[in-house]
Amino acid sequence: MGGAAGGRRERLTLGVPGCAHPMLAPMEWGELARPGLGALPGPRGRTGPLRWAVLDIAGGPGSRPDPYCAPAACALRASGVAVLGHLDMRDGARTLGDLVSEAHRFLEWYRVDGFYVSRCPSSSALLPETSRAVTTLRALCEAGHIVLSHGTHPHEGYAECGDQLVTFSGSWADYRWSQAEEWTAGHPPERFCHLVHSLPRTHLEEALRIARWQGAGTVCFTDRTRCRGQEPWDALPGYWDELVSRVGPGVSE
Template sequence: MSYLTTPTGLTRAPTGPAPLGVGVPGFAHPLLAPTEWAELLRCCRGAGTRGVAPVHWAVLDVANGPGARPDPHCMPAVARLRETGVRVLGHLDTGRGARPFSELISDAHRFLEWYRVDGFWLDRCPTDRTLLPAVRKAATCLRTLREDTYLVFAHGSHPCPGYAESADQLVTFAGGWSDYRFSQVAEWTADYPPERFCHLVHGVPRSHLDEALRIARWQGAGTVYLTDRRAAVATGTAGDAWESLPGHWDAFVSRIGTGVSE
């Protein structure tokens, strides 16, 4: 298990006092996934009780963004989640840095006006140093739109360290179990606490949940989402793997709720 080794330039990230929690990267529309939204709400309402994992945030993606008009099905679903104290994040696609600044901010305004989101999920966030100034500019503007705006940069891999200065949390892994079980963590992440990092893993068999959670803790991630669903090969992205409820959802959240030993 190579996550227990330390090759050149890589090291184990420190574990900290923050509890491991769940981040939900985006269930399908409430009309298409009513069970998923209902189960998420149940979990949010039960967070803090024995065997129920805390939900750190959930992403709202109406139509690759806020959509063209307020959605009458998403509005009450979001309101119920926010009543539990869980952050709801609006999905903003950065296009790996290619999307115009004005479009991002326009989508953000609609998310706030229609759904009163608590922050934003910057999907397909770039990782290289050359695009860092543009992402910083967008993040600075987004933070002025509401008080205590929470920002998650969904890189999917380790970005250059400068991105950590502008986000509340970075997604430093988003991919399949076959890659995750042999993944490594960048050395610079050891300078930050676990709540600054998130791992999203699809294709995780139920029998490997404990191992996956140990990897997350070892690598210093404070937020995780593990599903046995797999990304459709035709799409080339993992997005569809997050849209439906994991087949081992109860086992997943209960393991986080009770803790997994090192």
């Protein structure tokens, strides 16, 4: 599992790629807004490990403002967690107009702090098109945070587009034998994110070591699985408190 990053030891942060709708998962959204958990300075200047969380109503912003989502997004921002609107590029099949329309709705209805672009293309052929889309999103959301979720290592040029790249999204069975591509060593860990599901609690420390070794600065791990069509990110992991404590400030590494 050797990584090109050489085991850099910077502090890890957490990113949550989306929980179930706030009406269905009020406890999860309440936990994400817990004081002291957010990575952005709060009223007392303290910071926690949770950098961002994704807001996804129906594969995007939905067709009208949702009365449950606006308060949830507001609570997260107040606690120092960046709220990212979920945009689906469908591997380049979406038009720029569709993405811009959804981005406007996210900004108008939920005042998001940036965007999480799922199914982002990875090939060099679609890099110019993706770059134009990201440039447009940045113009709409000044100083917004853009996460490009490829799920695998994309062409190196994508590192010049997004603020963060999701270079791994998959199961623990695949992650434990994964490797970082050499070009990632030329960028700081904060540029990369790993999302791992089906991870047993007993392997949590091992997964954290792999993330650090491969140069990922943001992670999210869960023991939830895709069994029977379930979405593993709909609920927080059973070991959420332990995960927070292991990556939080003051934790010995």
